[in-house]
Amino acid sequence: MKGKASMRSIGGCFLVFGFFAALGGCNSSAPEAAKIVAAAPEPPAPGVIGSAVGRELGAADRAMAIAAQQEAVNSGERRSWRGAHGAYGFVEPAAENGVGGCRDYTHKVFIDGRPQQAKGQACKRPDGSWRVTG
Template identity: 60%
Template sequence: MNLSTMRAKATLAISLLVMTFGVSACNSTPEPPIAAAAPVAAAPPPAPGVIGGAIGQSLTEKDRAVAIAAQQEAVSSGVRKSWRGENGAYGFVTPGAEGGACRDYTHKVFINGRPQEAKGQACRQNGEWRVTG
């Protein structure tokens, strides 16, 4: 094969490549820009103990925080603790006797003057009382 034949074949090969990729590039449609996903807010963790159940669903966020604080204080101290929320809800937590590493408690909540009562449990974990149910 002589030099001019090799040049002709190389030129033909390059031309075919340019045409193939050039045509495909012209016929392609640009991808739409990918929209940045909006950050998804994580759901707040469930409230601990009795307030995390049906009773807590009837409370505002602020009242629920006050009730949770009273619940924690009562089980930690072993002394009955009352609380009053901003929107008229109120209640009290009565801890039971310490039985080993755990103690039961009763949380009575008044919403719109109607009493609701539930029982829960707290246990010592790493030297601190934690509401477990």
């Protein structure tokens, strides 16, 4: 009996040791998960589409307008978009100014044939990507 009791104690020790070893392994991967979350790209800012110009757009059309706006400021070239519900528009970015690495843009939206226009600005981040600031 004494031998079987010792084996149970040893087995219990291995079980406890294995449990804490597993917990230790979980802790070591937590910083990696935090890095992945921190590196997730920021969604495009609504810019002028978040103002009165985009207020009448449905969610799908607004998403298309915001994507075109971001593409235009990234590339420095005009981008057009057309929504699923008849709204459409274009974004015309200006040249990058030398001071501060920013560029202005104009976003013209047509909703039910009525034109709406707003001006905004985007600035270059240190990594070279563009962030719509207004």
